[in-house]
Amino acid sequence: MREIGIGIIGVGVVGSSVVKILQKNRDIISARTGANFVVRRGVVSDLSKKREVDIELSDKVEDIISDPNIQIVIELMGGVDKAYDIACRVLEAGKSLVTANKAMLAYHRYDLEARAKGNAIGFEASVCGGIPVIKALKDGLGANHILSISGILNGTSNYILTRMIKENADFDSALKDAQQKGYAEKDPTLDINGMDAGHKLLILASLAYGIDAHPEDIIIDGITGIELSDIVFAKEFGYVVKLLGIANKCGEEIELRVHPALVKCEEMIAKVDGVMNAVSVVGDCVGEMLYYGAGAGGDATASAVISDLIEIAREKSSSMLGFDGRNIVHRLMPKEKISSRYYIRLRTYDKAGVLAKVSSIFSSNDISIQVLLQPETRDGVAELLFITHLSMESKVINALKEIEMQDFVAKKTFFIRIQD
């Protein structure tokens, strides 16, 4: 049987699982490919650490890049610049590259595609761990115009929101619980500020629409400002709050955004709880498809990494991001053109005339109110909760700025977009 030499740069959680699964499932993997994957070497930063797997290790990337018996390099070290530099050297050396590194791809996927020069690049593990959504968009749904994508792309934030919704936990205790259970990193910033989901949405947007954008080009809001009162209000009106990565095709413009959203309880995506991930894709031919499963974890992510090895062994060749580059008509919709319905929370001192002033600011910004709720005033501070009709994002932001300049405002205003 033909042997394919593998080098793994980064033998941590995912890298170790890759080694173990290649051994455990050797029979089925070689039956599917006619090839035997042999891990020749791993690279780590600290050679003195105790490892779960027994492979030859080095702390020099060059030992893998220059090895003529390694045909595929798997990058599992994380980070952006250093990982990109290594990925370029792997391709220059004429080797195939497999990566799970969404942060690097959020910035460098088009640079890598340009540098591939016939070498395969697999990145199935970069979005939603074990869920094969990359191959679904690139191949399975290739006949469709993708009308929309909405995804729960980050398990940590979904776990926190689920605990808030189901158990009335407040944000801080839900985050602490996620850290204790190992669902959140010690530093959970990229998970809770929406950036991790943003990286993944950008990768999906390239596959669905050929959009070349970076995180700074799109709206990325996280879940940190959400309070229990928002969750309770949402429930009362038949919604749950989910952190969504959203892509909508509006003619030739593509709207891309990541933010918490009020989602109707009966929607499929609203029922995805805990650390699970899901991506709802609407194609013009197939209708709605829901891809659901484990979005992280060593084995689930390694399953996706090995699916790329299998594809490379079968020698199917297609461009990395699935377009031939010449006929893409889509372009990114400017952020200020985005419109939505909004849930808005204001906290004001309990004074006469506040509601009249707020209403007049909304009205002068063309924002009309569908629902207003005023729960009980506490310690002289009144809470005003609104749901707007469809409004331009730029006008909502203007209105909230104007409201915040008023002397009756007790706390920074907060809003959540509604996913219709």
Ligand SMILES: NC(=O)c1ccc[n+]([C@@H]2O[C@H](COP(=O)([O-])OP(=O)(O)OC[C@H]3O[C@@H](n4cnc5c(N)ncnc54)[C@H](OP(=O)(O)O)[C@@H]3O)[C@@H](O)[C@H]2O)c1
């Ligand atoms: N974990 C998941 O569930 C998951 C899911 C989807 C995607 N991913 C992505 O997969 C990648 C790996 O994640 P992971 O969770 O496996 O990370 P990890 O457990 O932290 O492992 C990282 C590995 O890379 C090595 N490394 C780091 N910097 C290095 C350097 N400069 N030179 C050489 N080796 C270096 C580390 O060496 P030492 O062992 O010596 O420290 C470690 O072996 C990341 O891009 C991540 O975003 C992870």
